[in-house]
Amino acid sequence: GAGVSQSPSNKVTEKGKDVELRCDPISGHTALYWYRQSLGQGLEFLIYFQGNSAPDKSGLPSDRFSAERTGGSVSTLTIQRTQQEDSAVYLCASTGYSGRLGYGYTFGSGTRLTVV
Amino acid sequence: RKEVEQDPGPFNVPEGATVAFNCTYSNSASQSFFWYRQDCRKEPKLLMSVYSSGNEDGRFTAQLNRASQYISLLIRDSKLSDSATYLCAVNRGRQAGTALIFGKGTTLSVSS
Numbered sequence: 001g002a003g004v005s006q007s008p009s010n011k012v013t014e015k016g017k018d019v020e021l022r023c024d025p026i027s028g029h030t031a032l033y034w035y036r037q038s039l040g041q042g043l044e045f046l047i048y049f050q051g052n053s054a055p056d057k058s059g060l061p062s063d064r065f066s067a068e069r070t071g072g073s074v075s076t077l078t079i080q081r082t083q084q085e086d087s088a089v090y091l092c093a094s095t096g097y098s099g100r101l102g103y104g105y106t107f108g109s110g111t112r113l114t115v116v
Numbered sequence: 117r118k119e120v121e122q123d124p125g126p127f128n129v130p131e132g133a134t135v136a137f138n139c140t141y142s143n144s145a146s147q148s149f150f151w152y153r154q155d156c157r158k159e160p161k162l163l164m165s166v167y168s169s170g171n172e173d174g175r176f177t178a179q180l181n182r183a184s185q186y187i188s189l190l191i192r193d194s195k196l197s198d199s200a201t202y203l204c205a206v207n208r209g210r211q212a213g214t215a216l217i218f219g220k221g222t223t224l225s226v227s228s
């Protein structure tokens with residue numbers, strides 16, 4: 001597609017439930033990243049996929065968080081047993097060389113997760 | 117020291133003013149540097165890369181100082197539409213494609 005697509009755009013879930021967030025990167029981009037941004041906070045790195053290499057999971061805050069990327073394209077971020085502190089906007093980005101812009105990311109519009 | 121630090125502001129300036137933001141980073145191995153713009157409740161959008169030689173795009177100039185480990189963004193002739201939060205981003209390692217670490221952003225408000 002023309003941009004990074006994320007779904008759903010909004011998700012309200014009850015504490016303790018599992019949620020899945022989806023990201024469809026720009027076609028041809030080999031690198032995909034997940035971040036989250038809490039209200040008034042900066043972007044917190046979660047996980048990074050690059051081609052067929054093992055993902056960099058160093059940013060995942062707990063073992064309730066996991067992500068996979070199938071076929072080098074679509075990625076799913078799963079949060080198990082959600083907690084209220086998981087409420088945030090979850091942003092996905094993909095990377096491709098864009099001339100003078102170098103390896104800058106293109107972000108999707110995010111999934112706003114609210115845990116009640 | 118935090119990996120990437122920015123003055124949160126807000127910077128309140130009149131239209132036409134020149135304003136500059138700095139961002140410091142702690143990892144001397146970092147190779148890629150960027151400025152992003154984020155409007156309220158929107159995703160960040162890439163504004164410009166920051167090259168060692170500095171780069172300019174219209175009213176925007178970005179510079180890198182490796183010795184002091186900071187990057188800067190200069191906005192000349194500010195417009196109302198420049199009001200936003202400006203995020204600096206620095207990669208975590210030597211390879212250009214490694215994950216970016218973002219500052220918390222500097223808020224700019226341009227008034228008429």
